[in-house]
Amino acid sequence: MRSAIVDRPLDAAALLAEVSGTGHGAAVLFVGTVRDTNDGRAVTGIEYTAYRDMAERELSDIVASTAARFPGVDIAVEHRLGTLGLGEASIVIAAAHPHRGAAYEASRVVIEETKRRVPIWKREHYADGTREWVHAGSGTQRTPEAVA
Amino acid sequence: MPLRALLFASYADAVGAPEVEVDLPDGSTVREVVDAIRSRHGADRLPPAPLVAVNQRYASAETRVSARDEVAIIPPVAGG
Numbered sequence: 001m002r003s004a005i006v007d008r009p010l011d012a013a014a015l016l017a018e019v020s021g022t023g024h025g026a027a028v029l030f031v032g033t034v035r036d037t038n039d040g041r042a043v044t045g046i047e048y049t050a051y052r053d054m055a056e057r058e059l060s061d062i063v064a065s066t067a068a069r070f071p072g073v074d075i076a077v078e079h080r081l082g083t084l085g086l087g088e089a090s091i092v093i094a095a096a097h098p099h100r101g102a103a104y105e106a107s108r109v110v111i112e113e114t115k116r117r118v119p120i121w122k123r124e125h126y127a128d129g130t131r132e133w134v135h136a137g138s139g140t141q142r143t144p145e146a147v148a
Numbered sequence: 149m150p151l152r153a154l155l156f157a158s159y160a161d162a163v164g165a166p167e168v169e170v171d172l173p174d175g176s177t178v179r180e181v182v183d184a185i186r187s188r189h190g191a192d193r194l195p196p197a198p199l200v201a202v203n204q205r206y207a208s209a210e211t212r213v214s215a216r217d218e219v220a221i222i223p224p225v226a227g228g
Contacts, residue, residue: 049156050156051220051222054201057204114227117206119220119225120226120228121156121158121225122226122227133226135158135223135224135226
C-alpha cells in the first residue's frame with residue numbers, strides 16, 4: 001500500500017508492477033490524463049497545486065480506508081503536481097486483488113474519494129492564452145465528512 | 149490571539165496573498181475566523197462558508213481554534 005504526491009512524470013507501469021503478484025488474479029490500472037477540451041474550450045495544459053501536507057495525509061487515509069474495505073487488495077497511487085501538457089498523467093492508481101470485482105471497485109473508490117476530498121486544485125491553460133481555476137462541483141460548500 | 153490562515157489557489161488569488169493574519173479571542177470558532185478574514189480588505193470575495201481545515205483535517209464551523217493551530221481555507225478541490 002503506498003500513496004504519494006510527486007513533482008515528476010508518473011510511471012504507470014512501475015505502479016502496476018508494484019502491486020502485481022502471483023496471488024493477485026486481477027490488477028486494474030487507472031490513469032487520469034490532461035484532456036484537450038473542457039466545457040467547449042480548447043485546453044493546452046493544466047497546472048496542479050496542493051495543500052501538500054494535507055493532500056498527502058488525505059490520500060494516505062483514502063488508501064488505508066479502501067484497503068480496509070476490500071481485504072486482500074494492494075493499492076499504489078501517485079498524484080502529480082506542476083504544469084502538465086496534453087495527454088500527460090496527473091494521477092495513476094494501481095489496484096490488485098485476487099479477484100477482479102474488488103480490484104475494479106477499489107480503483108473506483110480511490111479516484112472518486114480523491115476528487116472529493118484531497119486538497120488539490122487545477123488551473124486550466126486555454127488556447128486563447130487565458131487561465132482559470134477549475135471549481136469542480138462548486139456551489140454549496142459542505143465538508144467532505146458531512147457529505148460522506 | 150493572532151491567527152494565521154493559509155489560502156490556496158483561487159482563494160489566494162482573490163485575496164492576493166497565500167496567507168492572512170487575524171486577531172481573535174482564544175477559542176474562537178472556525179466560523180468566527182472566517183468572518184474575521186472576510187471583513188478584511190480584499191477578502192470579502194471569499195465565500196461566506198468555505199471549507200476549512202484545522203491541523204490538516206476538515207473542520208466544522210463550530211470547531212474551536214487556538215493560535216497554535218494550522219488553519220487553512222480550502223477552495224473546492226479539483227484533483228484527479
